[in-house]
Amino acid sequence: MKVSVVGSGFVGSTAAYSLVMQGIGREIVLVDHVKARAIAEAADITHAVPFTHPLTIRAGDYPDVKRSAVVIISAGVGQKPGESRLELLQRNADVFRDCIPKVIEHAPDAVLLVASNPVDIMTHIAGEIAAECGVPSSRVIGSGTTLDTARFRSLLGDHFGIDSRHIHSQVIGEHGDSEVLTWSLATICGLSLEEFSEVRGIELNDAVRKSIDERVRKAAYRIIEGKGATYYGIGSALARIVDVVLHDQRSIMTICSRIENVAGIENITISMPHLFGGEGVMASIPLMLDDSEQASLKASATIVRDVIDSISLKV
Ligand SMILES: NC(=O)C1=CN([C@@H]2O[C@H](COP(=O)(O)OP(=O)(O)OC[C@H]3O[C@@H](n4cnc5c(N)ncnc54)[C@H](O)[C@@H]3O)[C@@H](O)[C@H]2O)C=CC1
Ligand SMILES: CC(=O)C(=O)O
Numbered sequence: 031m032k033v034s035v036v037g038s039g040f041v042g043s044t045a046a047y048s049l050v051m052q053g054i055g056r057e058i059v060l061v062d063h064v065k066a067r068a069i070a071e072a073a074d075i076t077h078a079v080p081f082t083h084p085l086t087i088r089a090g091d092y093p094d095v096k097r098s099a100v101v102i103i104s105a106g107v108g109q110k111p112g113e114s115r116l117e118l119l120q121r122n123a124d125v126f127r128d129c130i131p132k133v134i135e136h137a138p139d140a141v142l143l144v145a146s147n148p149v150d151i152m153t154h155i156a157g158e159i160a161a162e163c164g165v166p167s168s169r170v171i172g173s174g175t176t177l178d179t180a181r182f183r184s185l186l187g188d189h190f191g192i193d194s195r196h197i198h199s200q201v202i203g204e205h206g207d208s209e210v211l212t213w214s215l216a217t218i219c220g221l222s223l224e225e226f227s228e229v230r231g232i233e234l235n236d237a238v239r240k241s242i243d244e245r246v247r248k249a250a251y252r253i254i255e256g257k258g259a260t261y262y263g264i265g266s267a268l269a270r271i272v273d274v275v276l277h278d279q280r281s282i283m284t285i286c287s288r289i290e291n292v293a294g295i296e297n298i299t300i301s302m303p304h305l306f307g308g309e310g311v312m313a314s315i316p317l318m319l320d321d322s323e324q325a326s327l328k329a330s331a332t333i334v335r336d337v338i339d340s341i342s343l344k345v
Pocket of ligand 1: 039
């Protein structure tokens with residue numbers, strides 16, 4: 031099973047490394063418009079193979095993405111310290127107009143997995159370009175808020191002193207400043223967070239909630255301030271999404287895809303829990319949010335919708 035990565039900078043190469051470390055797929059192709067970067071990353075990761083799993087990883091050009099089951103798109107620029115994701119839009123939209131048609135020309139049956147920011151809008155743009163080439167929107171997905179959901183679960187795990195894999199909680203909406211942490215639906219072992227707090231005698235007050243919310247929402251800003259980029263979390267999230275597609279696992283994750291209506295906002299690409307598998311998206315799952323979360327989701331969807339309108343896409 032072949033996976034290609036277009037844009038083999040920090041995010042793309044870390045996703046490839048994560049695939050190798052977990053033995054996901056059999057062949058990985060790295061494409062980058064700076065070919066020397068792709069060659070160097072492929073060589074470096076190849077040297078991890080004898081310690082991990084028997085995959086081949088090599089640099090290539092667009093014709094080499096042929097017969098990929100998944101193509102990760104992580105090409106473009108990332109945020110500089112203090113910059114928001116939305117500020118990257120124009121530069122990355124130009125990159126996508128260059129690379130998405132080339133990917134589809136050579137791998138028309140692949141699932142496209144977008145990571146470049148602002149990921150909701152970039153996935154929408156990729157979907158538009160793909161539609162012009164006859165690719166259904168169900169096969170164009172973005173990493174969405176999978177990383178934010180992981181951050182939320184990780185912080186709740188720390189707070190309650192339990193394995194974060196046993197926490198069911200989700201971040202939805204924009205992968206950005208307006209994202210929505212769905213506190214009202216979070217559960218541990220079938221119990222609400224309030225019930226679990228009582229069982230374990232661990233306080234969950236407004237100050238704790240506010241602190242966790244802030245650390246999830248601002249995580250990227252803090253990490254970029256400290257080391258210039260984020261890549262381990264997103265690289266792992268991308269590898270997990272690839273695994274779901276390659277093995278048709280039919281998992282539910284907060285990826286983003288084109289959805290007809292979210293909180294009254296129509297035809298929008300945003301993160302909600304999605305059921306997906308080998309052919310891409312099977313369904314987006316509406317949630318029973320409380321009133322304040324519902325209002326926040328509507329506000330988040332409106333922000334994304336306004337940006338889509340502002341770049342005058344054909345929607
Ligand atoms: N969705 C998420 O949760 C996350 C998204 N990101 C986003 O991922 C993107 C990549 O970030 P990094 O890897 O840190 O940046 P980077 O600068 O390290 O890598 C980007 C790569 O894209 C390549 N590239 C640029 N234009 C290209 C083109 N037309 N064709 C092929 N390759 C091209 C560059 O040569 C570079 O190697 C950014 O937009 C960043 O904001 C980063 C972290 C998390
Ligand atoms: C950069 C980015 O989008 C993140 O780490 O969430």
